[in-house]
Structure formats: C-alpha cells, structure tokens
Amino acid sequence: xxxxxxxxxxxxxxxxxxxxxxxxxxxxxxxxxxxxxxxxxxxxxxxxxxxxxxxxxxxxxxxxxxxxxxxxxxxxxxxxxxxxxxxxxxxxxxxxxxxxxxxxxxxxxxxxxxxxxxxxxxxxxxxxxxxxxxxxxxxxxxxxxxxxxxxxxxxxxxxxxxxxxxxxxxxxxxxxxxxxxxxxxxxxxxx
Amino acid sequence: xxxxxxxxxxxxxxxxxxxxxxxxxxxxxxxxxxxxxxxxxxxxxxxxxxxxxxxxxxxxxxxxxxxxxxxxxxxxxxxxxxxxxxxxxxxxxxxxxxxxxxxxxxxxxxxxxxxxxxxxxxxxxxxxxxxxxxxxxxxxxxxxxxxxxxxxxxxxxxxxxxxxxxxxxxxxxxxxxxxxxxxxxxxxxxxxxxxxxxxxxxxxxxxxxxxxxxx
Ligand SMILES: [Zn+2]
Numbered sequence: 001x002x003x004x005x006x007x008x009x010x011x012x013x014x015x016x017x018x019x020x021x022x023x024x025x026x027x028x029x030x031x032x033x034x035x036x037x038x039x040x041x042x043x044x045x046x047x048x049x050x051x052x053x054x055x056x057x058x059x060x061x062x063x064x065x066x067x068x069x070x071x072x073x074x075x076x077x078x079x080x081x082x083x084x085x086x087x088x089x090x091x092x093x094x095x096x097x098x099x100x101x102x103x104x105x106x107x108x109x110x111x112x113x114x115x116x117x118x119x120x121x122x123x124x125x126x127x128x129x130x131x132x133x134x135x136x137x138x139x140x141x142x143x144x145x146x147x148x149x150x151x152x153x154x155x156x157x158x159x160x161x162x163x164x165x166x167x168x169x170x171x172x173x174x175x176x177x178x179x180x181x182x183x184x185x186x187x188x189x190x191x
Numbered sequence: 192x193x194x195x196x197x198x199x200x201x202x203x204x205x206x207x208x209x210x211x212x213x214x215x216x217x218x219x220x221x222x223x224x225x226x227x228x229x230x231x232x233x234x235x236x237x238x239x240x241x242x243x244x245x246x247x248x249x250x251x252x253x254x255x256x257x258x259x260x261x262x263x264x265x266x267x268x269x270x271x272x273x274x275x276x277x278x279x280x281x282x283x284x285x286x287x288x289x290x291x292x293x294x295x296x297x298x299x300x301x302x303x304x305x306x307x308x309x310x311x312x313x314x315x316x317x318x319x320x321x322x323x324x325x326x327x328x329x330x331x332x333x334x335x336x337x338x339x340x341x342x343x344x345x346x347x348x349x350x351x352x353x354x355x356x357x358x359x360x361x362x363x364x365x366x367x368x369x370x371x372x373x374x375x376x377x378x379x380x381x382x383x384x385x386x387x388x389x390x391x392x393x394x395x396x397x398x399x400x401x402x403x404x405x406x
Pocket of ligand 1: 220
C-alpha cells in the first residue's frame with residue numbers, strides 16, 4: 001500500500017468502491033475490520049461468530065456500495081450492519097436453542113488455527129463480559145455496548161439502533177443498574 | 192416505584208446523558224430523599240471498575256487471513272454474478288437462434304409487413320377520395336367550419352341517434368364532415384343563441400341525414 005493510497009479518506013474510498021475499485025475496498029476493510037470484529041465480539045463473546053459477522057458486514061457493504069452516501073460516517077454504517085447481523089443471529093439461535101453455534105460460519109477461517117495466546121485472551125475477555133452482562137436482554141446489551149464499551153455518543157447510538165433517544169437512555173440506565181447489581185452480587189460472594 | 196425515575200437518573204450520572212435541568216432536579220431530590228441518596232452513595236463506587244475489565248479489546252486470530260477471506264468472498268461473488276449474467280445472455284441468444292423460433296419470427300415479420308402495406312394502401316386511397324370530393328364540392332357548397340363546442344354537442348346528439356338510424360360511427364363521422372361543408376351559418380344561429388338547442392341539432396341532423404341518403 002503506497003502512502004497516498006492508504007491516506008485516502010473514507011469518503012474517497014467509498015467513492016472508489018462505487019467505481020468498483022476492489023483495492024479501495026481492501027483499504028476500507030483493513031481500516032475497519034478491527035472495529036467491526038471488536039464490536040461483534042463484545043456483543044457475541046465468541047471469536048468465530050465475531051469473525052463471521054465481521055465478514056458478512058463487509059460483504060454487505062460491498063453489495064450495497066452503490067446505495068451508500070459517501071459523506072456519511074462509515075463507522076456508523078458498519079456499527080449498524082454489525083448490530084443487525086448480531087440481532088439476526090440472536091433471533092435465529094433463539095429459534096433453534098439446541099444448537100449453540102451458527103450454522104453459517106465461514107470454513108476458511110476455521111482452518112486458520114488461532115494462537116493459544118489469542119484463544120486464552122479472548123476467552124478471558126468473553127468470561128469477564130458475560131459474567132457481568134449475561135442477564136442483559138439484547139436491546140440493553142446493544143445500547144450498553146455501543147455507549148459504554150464502544151464509547152459512542154447518545155446521538156450515534158440513536159442513529160445506529162433506530163431507537164429514540166429517550167428509550168436509549170432508559171435501556172442504558174437499566175443495563176448499568178443490572179451490571180452494578182451483578183457486580184455487587186459477585187463481589188459479595190467473592191468477599 | 193415512585194423513585195424509579197431518580198434511580199434511572201443516578202445511573203446516568205457522570206456522562207453526558209443527563210441534561211442540565213435533569214441533573215439539577217436530581218440534586219434537589221437527593222437533598223430530600225434518603226433512599227435515593229443511599230443508592231447514590233453506593234454507586235459512587237468507581238464505574239470504571241465495573242466496566243473496566245470489559246473494555247479490553249479482543250484479538251483477531253489472524254487479521255491478514257480475515258481481510259483475505261473477505262476479499263476472496265467478494266471476488267467469488269462478483270465472478271458468480273458475472274457468470275450468471277453471461278449465462279443469461281447466452282441463453283437468450285440460444286433461444287432467438289433456435290430454428291423453430293427463427294421460422295416463427297420470419298413469418299411474424301412477413302405478416303406485419305403485409306398488414307402495414309394494406310393499411311398504407313387504404314390510407315392513400317381514402318385521402319385521394321377525400322381530395323376529389325373536396326374539389327367537387329368546394330364550388331357548389333358554402334363551407335362552414337363548425338365551432339368545436341357545437342361539434343361536440345352535435346356528436347353527442349348524433350350518437351344518441353345511432354341506434355335509431357342504425358348508422359355506424361364511421362358514417363356519423365362522415366355526416367359531421369359533410370355538415371361542415373354544406374351547412375349554412377343560419378343553421379347554427381339557434382345553437383349559438385341557445386334556443387331549442389335539441390331541436391335545432393336534431394333538425395340539422397335530420398336534414399343532413401336526408402342529404403346524405405339522397406345521392
Ligand atoms: Zn427518592
């Protein structure tokens with residue numbers, strides 16, 4: 001990647017993608033795949049599922065590239081797509097509660113064995129997140145993850161989730177309350 | 192449950208979620224409500240401690256492989272859709288050049304050509320006839336062009352007579368055309384003034400009908 005290419009702004013990259021420039025799309029993926037993966041992982045607490053959601057999110061970006069507004073903030077779009085994919089996944093799992101794993105995981109990545117260090121780091125993190133937030137319903141988990149873990153503004157959370165500002169605040173407050181209660185319960189037991 | 196709203200507010204403290212007036216209202220409430228104040232004190236526990244351990248970033252097992260996998264899937268998708276398109280075009284061509292369909296298309300073209308030629312002949316013939324008629328009558332008749340308004344009314348009236356005299360609509364049209372050529376301005380005076388409208392139209396029609404039948 002030459003400096004001039006890597007320094008292209010998101011707006012330029014989206015425009016180039018709209019002219020079917022796959023190289024531009026590669027830069028966009030390289031720039032944002034960590035964000036998409038991190039957010040998907042914080043929601044799902046599963047490495048493989050997070051990778052799958054991340055891939056699907058970028059495929060969706062590519063498929064809908066002609067309809068995108070290049071001026072709009074790309075990260076917001078990505079958060080929106082990942083949120084939708086995670087909600088879809090949660091719903092389809094609820095419909096088939098017996099199977100724990102997504103049936104549509106990309107097999108290419110499974111052959112790529114992650115290092116033991118990565119596995120244990122992600123498992124540890126997943127345990128920490130689940131420990132406090134496993135009782136949150138999807139809406140509260142989504143709002144909490146966007147606002148408190150991804151550090152987005154309320155306005156952005158509203159835009160991504162399509163929920164009203166009032167409802168975002170209520171869900172956020174409820175989520176925080178449950179987390180604190182959970183923490184108290186845990187520390188109470190531990191001490 | 193009355194204090195639920197204030198408890199909600201307390202959990203929103205410390206970031207920008209609470210508006211100024213909401214914060215002020217909460218402060219006022221905390222001054223007078225010991226229950227909510229207790230919750231508030233409890234929650235002064237460091238919030239960062241609550242979520243701190245959740246905000247670590249996960250590791251992507253193999254970032255390059257993830258990028259490559261996304262790009263491969265996109266390439267496959269594009270190739271597939273391109274192949275689909277090619278296949279569709281090829282199928283279309285096959286269909287067009289199938290011997291049976293080719294013969295059908297040839298026949299259809301010939302039939303259309305024949306219909307077109309016959310129609311052209313008819314049009315030319317009738318135009319010529321009209322020209323001859325116009326030429327014959329221009330010397331002997333007083334030509335009046337009916338105002339559209341009257342023509343419309345006449346048409347309505349004439350159409351009502353259609354059943355009575357069993358005239359085809361083509362003939363009705365011809366009657367109107369002839370009317371334009373032979374009618375006298377006085378014939379329309381009644382129509383213009385609005386007196387006995389129906390009668391006038393009818394009488395004109397009757398007269399014209401007779402004229403038409405005479406030759
Ligand atoms: Zn209170």
